[in-house]
Amino acid sequence: MRMVTRPSSSPPCRCDGARAMTVEIGLNAAIVSVAERSPRILVATGEDLRDALPFGPFDTARHRTFETSLRAHVEDQTALDLGYIEQLYTFGDRGRHGPETQADRHIVSVGYLALTRADPDAALRLSGAGVLWRDWYVYLPWEDWRAGRPSLIDRVILPALMRWASTGGAPITAQRRSRLRLAFGTDDFPWDEERVLERYELLYEAGLVAEAMIDRGSADASAAGEGPLQTGSGRAMQHDHRRIVATAIARLRGKIKYRPVIFELMPPEFTLTDLQATVEAISGRHLHKQNFRRLVEGAELVEPTGMSTAATGGRPAALFRFRRQILDERPAPGLKV
Structure with a gap:
């Protein structure tokens, strides 16, 4: 998903003391989903076979904030409905888009972490947009x-x-x-x-x-x-996009320990086995089943729906949902795995 970059309103700057360079502000998104117990990043494959993160310019004429601009770019290109979004870091090192001697413009990218739930129908929409999901462990x-x-x-x-x-x-x-x-x-x-x-x-x-x-x-x-x-x-990956992916993974691994963002990746109803597999996918760690269940129940992050599913192929498994009241009860309701 490569979007045409519009010239920034920022004036040219002399980055090396000898040659003027146009500075542009772009937005990169590390969009994360979990499907089939695989933590996935949305990417586009370039002509050189290296993947790139979704990117678009910050259009001050259309959008008031970086976040609204990013959401609009992603939704226009993929029809994905992004849930949780947070700003990661500003990536502005000189030469990040190629050799400095060949550059006539400098792109400063504001990196974002975005979460979305797995949607089988979205895969069809994405395939038409020239983008795909990859397991993030392919990169790291x-x-x-x-x-x-x-x-x-x-x-x-x-x-x-x-x-x-x-x-x-x-x-x-x-x-x-x-x-x-x-x-x-x-x-x-x-x-x-x-x-x-x-x-x-x-x-x-x-x-x-x-x-x-x-x-x-x-x-x-x-x-x-x-x-x-x-x-x-x-x-x-192209440019410094693998560094942005590493930053996103680190942020999300830390975030799930003190904020309930893991539920942004879960369907409305889920089994505790599915929840554990999602936490393991993000953290990159195997968790003891009984200890995990005690942790979840002790943290009071979920509540039973009263329903069960036989989709696991074995005994029917109880279905749970995120208990949203926890947001008003505790300042840091996360999973301290």
């Missing part, structure tokens, strides 16, 4: 711990990062190894599922993902689908 495979610690971390990623950490002098090596401990949980440090962005930025800084190679002019964009770590690097 080292983040999926639902089946245990991914083997590629110890087999591929950490050896490559340790070699990179040792290439500088003593102070640089010590600093890099400290960052490695915090990001990847080495030397008996625990794995923190919220440090998604730190892990990606380490890999980028070390030149171990395709985007880093492309930005440094040492790789052909058309051949960068898997990157220098091969299967360990994940699928490449």
